[in-house]
Structure formats: structure tokens, C-alpha cells
Amino acid sequence: MTVAVESATARLPGERGRRPGPLQRLRRSWEKHWYAYAMIAPVVVVLGVLVGYPLVRGFYLTLTDANSLNSARTIGVNHIDATYTFIGLDNYRDILFGPTAYDRFWSHFVWTVVWTALCVLLHYTIGLGLALLLNRKMRGRTVYRLLLILPWAVPTFVTVFSWRVLLADSGALNQLLGHLHLPQPNWLEDTFWQRFAAVMVNTWCGVPFMMVSLLGGLQSIDTSLYEAAEMDGANAWQRFCHVTLPGLRSVSSTVVLLGVIWTFNQFNIIFLLFGQTSAPDAQILVTWAYRLGFGQQPRDYAQSAAYGVLLLSVLTVFTSVYFRWLKRNDQLAV
Numbered sequence: 001m002t003v004a005v006e007s008a009t010a011r012l013p014g015e016r017g018r019r020p021g022p023l024q025r026l027r028r029s030w031e032k033h034w035y036a037y038a039m040i041a042p043v044v045v046v047l048g049v050l051v052g053y054p055l056v057r058g059f060y061l062t063l064t065d066a067n068s069l070n071s072a073r074t075i076g077v078n079h080i081d082a083t084y085t086f087i088g089l090d091n092y093r094d095i096l097f098g099p100t101a102y103d104r105f106w107s108h109f110v111w112t113v114v115w116t117a118l119c120v121l122l123h124y125t126i127g128l129g130l131a132l133l134l135n136r137k138m139r140g141r142t143v144y145r146l147l148l149i150l151p152w153a154v155p156t157f158v159t160v161f162s163w164r165v166l167l168a169d170s171g172a173l174n175q176l177l178g179h180l181h182l183p184q185p186n187w188l189e190d191t192f193w194q195r196f197a198a199v200m201v202n203t204w205c206g207v208p209f210m211m212v213s214l215l216g217g218l219q220s221i222d223t224s225l226y227e228a229a230e231m232d233g234a235n236a237w238q239r240f241c242h243v244t245l246p247g248l249r250s251v252s253s254t255v256v257l258l259g260v261i262w263t264f265n266q267f268n269i270i271f272l273l274f275g276q277t278s279a280p281d282a283q284i285l286v287t288w289a290y291r292l293g294f295g296q297q298p299r300d301y302a303q304s305a306a307y308g309v310l311l312l313s314v315l316t317v318f319t320s321v322y323f324r325w326l327k328r329n330d331q332l333a334v
Contacts, residue, residue: 127210152208
């Protein structure tokens with residue numbers, strides 16, 4: 001106690017309670033953790049080049065009227081300088097509140113939200129059901145796991161093109177429905193069936209990931225919890241609600257968040273199934289942004305980039321709200 005008092009009184013009056021400044025803290029941190037900074041420097045540089053610069057450049061384009069006619073380009077040996085101008089937030093105003101806002105943005109936004117919710121719900125429920133089946137001891141379980149994971153292992157473009165052949169007017173699926181004397185929908189032409197087909201194909205591709213992730217979560221739950229619940233008289237449904245689902249809370253929260261982000265930006269399935277010109281009502285926001293930027297003439301780079309920024313903003317807001325909701329539920333559970 002005496003030593004502490006003497007050391008405190010030995011300090012100068014101006015130094016008492018003085019906290020190091022940011023530059024001093026940064027220097028101390030560098031001296032202490034220079035090796036860690038050196039290790040992550042290449043990753044930071046790569047991310048800056050591949051992610052940071054395109055993001056900043058894309059946001060800048062949203063503040064201009066850039067398109068394929070006024071952007072810098074080279075034709076033969078002639079170089080034409082860019083002539084687009086700065087217009088501020090006019091692109092966002094036109095997308096959100098312009099005369100064609102509903103047809104170009106809001107209708108696709110509503111469909112994108114519905115598409116994401118349906119697909120993630122189907123991914124999770126079907127994946128959880130299959131994971132529960134595969135978690136049981138049964139003959140040939142390894143073979144079933146390999147078969148059920150195939151849609152995830154096969155490249156997406158192969159899967160989607162196979163489904164496109166099956167869903168054609170004279171495809172195998174319609175032929176089978178015809179033999180059963182059932183209606184043969186226009187899967188790739190009618191708006192309702194286009195959306196139905198998109199959800200079906202995306203569910204086929206996304207269920208294996210959910211199944212594998214939830215199966216790992218099921219295998220990490222302590223079996224003694226089930227034994228204790230069974231001894232207390234809990235039936236199968238009660239064990240599922242009070243042991244399985246709480247045990248999968250951390251895994252479920254992660255895979256659902258990843259599923260929402262991936263499905264909201266699921267470009268491959270919509271584009272490969274319908275192309276960039278057909279099925280305008282089945283296009284989600286990310287494919288519609290691609291269509292504006294690369295599927296029409298003149299190519300509207302500014303509007304396409306604005307769609308990208310809006311997509312990023314929506315997902316950022318959703319992620320923030322989602323984490324707050326999870327944190328609140330965890331606090332209530334405790």
C-alpha cells in the first residue's frame with residue numbers, strides 16, 4: 001500500500017490521469033503485434049483491390065449518369081474520353097420514387113423478399129427433416145447422405161440446365177404429367193409457374209447445405225439431454241421443441257442468415273433458368289440490376305450500380321436487425 005502511494009505521488013501533476021493518445025496507442029500496438037499485422041497485410045491488400053475499390057467505384061457511379069454511350073471506351077486506335085456528369089442522388093430518387101418506380105424496383109423488391117422467405121423456409125424445414133432422418137441409426141445411412149448431398153456437389157449451371165430441359169414444354173416432367181392425365185403447366189412461360197419453378201430449383205440446390213449444417217448441429221447435442229427428457233415423461237414432440245431446437249439455436253441462426261444473404265443475391269439460378277430477356281416478372285433485384293447494366297442498349301451503368309448499393313443497404317439493415325433480435329432472444333432465454 002505504501003509503495004503504491006509513493007509511486008502515485010512520484011508522478012508529475014500533469015501526468016496523473018493522462019491517457020495515451022491515438023498515435024501513441026497505435027505505435028504501442030504496432031510494436032507489440034507487428035507480426036500479426038504483417039501476416040494480415042496481404043489479405044487486406046487483396047480485399048481492398050477486389051472488394052474495396054469496386055465498391056467505392058460503384059458508389060461513385062451511382063452519383064452520375066454513366067452509361068455505355070458516355071463512358072470512356074476505345075474503338076480501334078481511337079480513345080473516347082468519358083462525358084458523364086455528376087447528378088447526385090437523382091438515380092436513387094428515380095429508382096425509389098420515379099414514375100416507373102413500381103415496375104422497375106418495388107415489384108421486383110416484393111418478389112425478391114417473397115422468393116427469399118419461401119426458399120429459406122423450404123431450405124430449413126426440408127433440411128432439418130432430412131437431418132433428423134439421417135441422424136438416426138439405420139442401414140445404408142452413408143449411401144443416403146451421399147445421394148442427398150449430390151445436388152450441392154454438382155455445379156449449379158449443370159443442375160439448372162438439367163432442370164430447364166426437364167421443365168420445357170415437351171420435357172420429361174410435362175410428359176409424365178400428361179401420362180397421368182394431369183395439367184401440364186407452362187413452367188418457363190407463365191409468370192406464376194416461372195416463379196414456382198425458380199423456387200423449386202433453388203430449393204433443390206439449397207437443401208443439402210442446410211441438411212449438412214443441421215446434421216452437424218444435431219450430432220453435437222448431448223444425448224444425455226434426450227435421456228433426461230425421456231425420463232421426465234417428455235414425448236417425441238416435446239423433446240424436439242425443448243431439446244433439439246434449443247440445441248440447434250447457434251447453428252440455425254448462422255445458416256438462416258447465410259441462406260437469406262445467398263438467396264437474396266441468388267443470380268445464377270434465375271439467370272440460367274430464364275435468361276436475361278425472358279421472364280421479366282420472375283427477375284429478382286440482382287438479375288434486374290444485371291439486365292439494366294448489361295442486358296439492354298444503352299447499358300445503364302449508373303442505375304445498375306445504384307441497385308447494387310440498395311441491395312447492400314437492405315442486407316446490411318436486415319443483418320443488423322437480425323443480430324439485435326438474436327441478442328434479445330438470448331438475453332430473454334438466460
